[in-house]
Amino acid sequence: MATYLIRRLISFCLTLVGASVLIFVMLEILPGDPALTMLGVDAPESAVAALRADLGLDRPAPERYLDWIAGLARGEMGLSFTYQVPVAELFAERLELTVPLAFAAMALASLLAIGAGLYAASRHNRAGDWGVMTASQLGLAIPNFWLGILLIVLFALVLGWTKAGGFPGWEAGIGPALGALVLPVVALAITLASILTRVVRSATLEVLREDFVRTARAKGLGRGRTLRRHVLRNAMIPVVTVMGLLFADAMAGTIVIENVFSLPGMGKLIFGAISNRDLIVVKNAVLLLAALVIVVNFAVDLLYALIDPRVRIRD
Amino acid sequence: MSLLAVRGLTVALPTGEGEARALDGVDLELAAGGTLGIVGESGSGKSMTALALMGLAPAGARIAGKIALDGEDLLALGEREMDRIRGARLAMIFQEPMTSLNPVHRVGQQIGEVLALHRDLAGGAAREEARRLLERVELPRPARLLRAYPHELSGGQRQRVMIAMALAGAPDLLIADEPTTALDVTVQERILTLINDLVDAEGMGLIMISHDFGVIARTCEAVAIMYGGRVVERGPVADVLARPAHPYARGLIEAVPRLGRGRAGRLATIAGAMPALGAFPAGCPFADRCPQAEEACQLQVPAMRPLGPARAAACHLLEAAP
Amino acid sequence: MWRHRAFMVGTGLSGLMAGAALLSLFWTPHSPTQIVVRARFKPPSWEHWLGTDQFGRDILSMLMAGAQTSILVGLIAVSLGLGLGVALGLLAAARRGWIEEAVMRLNDLTFAFPVVLLAILITAGWGPGISNAILALAIINVPIFARLSRGAALTIWAREFVLAARAAGKGPVRITAEHVLPNIANVIVVQATISFAIAILAEAALSYLGVGSQPPDPSWGRMLAESQNHLFRSPVLALWPGMAIVLSVLGLNLMGDGLRDLLDPRLGRRGRA
Numbered sequence: 001m002a003t004y005l006i007r008r009l010i011s012f013c014l015t016l017v018g019a020s021v022l023i024f025v026m027l028e029i030l031p032g033d034p035a036l037t038m039l040g041v042d043a044p045e046s047a048v049a050a051l052r053a054d055l056g057l058d059r060p061a062p063e064r065y066l067d068w069i070a071g072l073a074r075g076e077m078g079l080s081f082t083y084q085v086p087v088a089e090l091f092a093e094r095l096e097l098t099v100p101l102a103f104a105a106m107a108l109a110s111l112l113a114i115g116a117g118l119y120a121a122s123r124h125n126r127a128g129d130w131g132v133m134t135a136s137q138l139g140l141a142i143p144n145f146w147l148g149i150l151l152i153v154l155f156a157l158v159l160g161w162t163k164a165g166g167f168p169g170w171e172a173g174i175g176p177a178l179g180a181l182v183l184p185v186v187a188l189a190i191t192l193a194s195i196l197t198r199v200v201r202s203a204t205l206e207v208l209r210e211d212f213v214r215t216a217r218a219k220g221l222g223r224g225r226t227l228r229r230h231v232l233r234n235a236m237i238p239v240v241t242v243m244g245l246l247f248a249d250a251m252a253g254t255i256v257i258e259n260v261f262s263l264p265g266m267g268k269l270i271f272g273a274i275s276n277r278d279l280i281v282v283k284n285a286v287l288l289l290a291a292l293v294i295v296v297n298f299a300v301d302l303l304y305a306l307i308d309p310r311v312r313i314r315d
Numbered sequence: 316m317s318l319l320a321v322r323g324l325t326v327a328l329p330t331g332e333g334e335a336r337a338l339d340g341v342d343l344e345l346a347a348g349g350t351l352g353i354v355g356e357s358g359s360g361k362s363m364t365a366l367a368l369m370g371l372a373p374a375g376a377r378i379a380g381k382i383a384l385d386g387e388d389l390l391a392l393g394e395r396e397m398d399r400i401r402g403a404r405l406a407m408i409f410q411e412p413m414t415s416l417n418p419v420h421r422v423g424q425q426i427g428e429v430l431a432l433h434r435d436l437a438g439g440a441a442r443e444e445a446r447r448l449l450e451r452v453e454l455p456r457p458a459r460l461l462r463a464y465p466h467e468l469s470g471g472q473r474q475r476v477m478i479a480m481a482l483a484g485a486p487d488l489l490i491a492d493e494p495t496t497a498l499d500v501t502v503q504e505r506i507l508t509l510i511n512d513l514v515d516a517e518g519m520g521l522i523m524i525s526h527d528f529g530v531i532a533r534t535c536e537a538v539a540i541m542y543g544g545r546v547v548e549r550g551p552v553a554d555v556l557a558r559p560a561h562p563y564a565r566g567l568i569e570a571v572p573r574l575g576r577g578r579a580g581r582l583a584t585i586a587g588a589m590p591a592l593g594a595f596p597a598g599c600p601f602a603d604r605c606p607q608a609e610e611a612c613q614l615q616v617p618a619m620r621p622l623g624p625a626r627a628a629a630c631h632l633l634e635a636a637p
Numbered sequence: 638m639w640r641h642r643a644f645m646v647g648t649g650l651s652g653l654m655a656g657a658a659l660l661s662l663f664w665t666p667h668s669p670t671q672i673v674v675r676a677r678f679k680p681p682s683w684e685h686w687l688g689t690d691q692f693g694r695d696i697l698s699m700l701m702a703g704a705q706t707s708i709l710v711g712l713i714a715v716s717l718g719l720g721l722g723v724a725l726g727l728l729a730a731a732r733r734g735w736i737e738e739a740v741m742r743l744n745d746l747t748f749a750f751p752v753v754l755l756a757i758l759i760t761a762g763w764g765p766g767i768s769n770a771i772l773a774l775a776i777i778n779v780p781i782f783a784r785l786s787r788g789a790a791l792t793i794w795a796r797e798f799v800l801a802a803r804a805a806g807k808g809p810v811r812i813t814a815e816h817v818l819p820n821i822a823n824v825i826v827v828q829a830t831i832s833f834a835i836a837i838l839a840e841a842a843l844s845y846l847g848v849g850s851q852p853p854d855p856s857w858g859r860m861l862a863e864s865q866n867h868l869f870r871s872p873v874l875a876l877w878p879g880m881a882i883v884l885s886v887l888g889l890n891l892m893g894d895g896l897r898d899l900l901d902p903r904l905g906r907r908g909r910a
Binding site: 019 | 745750
């Protein structure tokens with residue numbers, strides 16, 4: 001158990017460092033001069049020089065990278081170039097929307113996928129199975145942002161039940177705030193659920209063939225109870241791993257869907273920052289999102305040890 | 316009335332082209348507290364018989380005939396009623412102790428499940444009973460074992476846990492499907508002794524399924540020999556061992572070194588291999604491999620002929636007993 | 638049985654998309670880029686089968702030209718990712734050691750960077766454009782193909798005929814070319830089909846976000862972005878490009894699933910008979 005944890009922890013830290021190096025190289029080294037990128041090629045030489053000095057770009061890259069990481073360790077991400085406010089403050093506001101959105105989408109997708117996947121597996125090769133698989137094949141092909149637009153057309157334009165987008169903020173009360181998130185969450189969850197349903201189904205089919213399932217039936221457990229008590233938890237072992245990997249898709253999807261529904265989250269902030277060439281916001285935002293994905297996957301590794309007692313010894 | 320009476324049990328499995336009979340008109344009889352061995356090669360239908368008795372034949376199988384447990388026809392029962400019988404009046408242990416226990420549940424939970432389901436025991440009472448059961452199957456330090464996961468146990472220990480789970484419902488009949496095949500020889504011996512002792516002490520019936528006549532001889536009074544989904548010979552174990560009537564029975568017995576008479580040290584085996592399901596000859600299922608087969612054997616299925624008290628065999632070449 | 642039918646449907650849909658793209662190289666009913674102010678928001682008619690958009694452009698022509706963009710992006714991105722990824726994977730399998738370790742670590746890293754995030758990085762550094770979208774997609778595909786081909790190649794390396802070839806004194810390059818690559822080609826082809834479908838989805842998303850293909854190049858994703866400004870006036874504008882995406886992706890996915898069944902040597906009897 002301890003070695004398993006230590007190995008996961010080391011890999012977790014390495015991945016975090018790797019992600020930050022990748023971001024730094026992609027934004028500050030490969031494109032050339034960040035100051036020029038931020039101000040544009042037409043900017044006067046004096047302004048570029050001033051910004052270069054301001055950002056400390058005259059120093060060597062490794063030193064700048066270490067400065068950035070040291071700042072992050074102190075909780076400082078620097079000032080946004082466009083807004084001239086601390087980046088951390090900008091993020092705090094946006095994360096209040098983005099994080100709940102991504103997690104809610106994952107939760108809904110997991111719920112849908114476990115239900116549909118178990119159902120399909122229990123109807124293996126029959127009409128119900130075929131129906132679920134066809135629906136998931138279709139769900140895989142539908143882009144989440146198009147589904148978002150279709151939901152807006154249906155629920156906002158045709159039925160008039162909701163607004164076409166926007167977010168009143170959590171201070172407007174939990175009801176209106178959640179109401180504004182229902183359609184985005186659904187649009188995000190469908191794609192994720194389509195992938196996950198297939199995983200749940202095939203994992204369940206695999207477990208159903210195991211000897212201990214026959215033992216459970218021989219003990220007198222009914223079909224339903226066998227499925228819930230003996231099949232589900234064993235099937236969850238591969239499913240949880242895929243859920244962790246899917247969280248990256250949920251995060252990416254959230255960035256896209258915020259633009260569909262005009263939600264003031266990290267996605268909106270990042271695309272604004274790209275058009276304003278605000279590298280400082282982009283750099284820290286991308287790292288933050290990547291770190292979130294890495295943390296979730298680390299948590300999944302820990303969860304894995306909880307679900308499968310064999311892991312605690314095996315590694 | 317006998318504990319178990321099986322009449323004309325037939326299980327047809329769907330195949331690529333229509334159906335194939337995995338079991339064809341199987342008759343079995345077992346008195347309360349009696350012990351019956353079912354012996355045959357793999358593919359003979361012995362495991363399918365066990366699964367059919369438990370009501371766990373594969374999905375899509377078509378089942379005909381009658382399985383009477385204490386006079387009640389199990390094939391007429393619904394799914395729920397069968398759930399109440401499985402684990403309570405009928406219990407089963409399997410060939411693979413390594414994979415027959417759920418890897419993510421503790422031993423105590425897995426035994427407790429039977430106690431909760433069939434004996435309404437929960438909490439401390441269930442724990443105490445589970446501990447007693449582990450003691451009953453002669454596992455050391457039972458209190459600690461209750462909290463162990465299956466992967467922490469050896470194969471022999473796991474099979475003992477399986478037996479404890481089977482005993483938990485206090486069944487009238489225990490079905491053991493090759494319970495020692497996957498185990499080391501020394502462990503095999505001890506498990507068989509344990510099963511013998513438990514059957515005697517609890518007064519439950521036993522159906523022991525094995526490809527090994529030696530195992531049957533160690534544990535059972537009566538034996539049914541199966542081939543190609545049919546019972547081809549039955550009788551008291553000692554009688555059948557001493558005077559096997561069916562050519563297949565002779566072949567099986569000669570294949571057991573310790574018990575085979577004559578030619579010690581040389582292992583006689585039956586020529587050829589059991590055909591695949593659905594590929595048996597039209598007549599006697601054994602005709603293709605039988606050293607004495609005649610023309611009639613290829614054409615007509617032999618019926619069971621009585622060969623004296625409690626003995627019968629299905630072979631065209633036998634003279635019926637007077 | 639239904640798998641076979643699904644494969645036919647998939648191939649048909651993919652063929653339809655490829656055909657539309659090919660045809661649009663020579664001919665479209667109207668110009669996909671020309672603005673005709675008089676013809677704004679026209680409903681479907683004999684003149685414009687699917688109607689016109691807010692600039693009076695013919696939707697059908699735009700969809701056909703958009704297929705070109707999707708295929709181009711998918712083809713280049715998957716080819717690049719496949720070429721580099723398979724090369725790395727084969728190298729890792731043939732040499733093991735630190736090369737293999739490095740390839741696998743790289744793979745660990747990229748799971749945290751979905752293509753949208755990577756495209757954001759590239760766009761922020763170099764500015765938006767279709768070539769940067771292609772680059773992001775290609776980079777994402779490298780570890781996918783590397784991991785896949787390494788795993789598949791390792792099983793081939795353990796087979797008897799490879800041992801025999803090694804005993805005969807053949808070097809790793811020859812063994813890779815003669816034995817390993819031909820035997821893992823099927824899994825690579827299947828993954829290429831799936832990756833192509835994902836690339837089409839990603840290109841649409843990036844173009845929708847404004848970091849993919851730029852005006853006036855026709856693109857399904859940007860058509861959707863533009864349609865969103867006119868949802869009240871003409872909601873059907875949002876329908877057609879979305880349908881085009883769904884049908885193309887569905888077609889490629891079904892084709893990939895079917896290929897998997899047909900090419901799998903263990904299940905392949907059905908396919909070859």
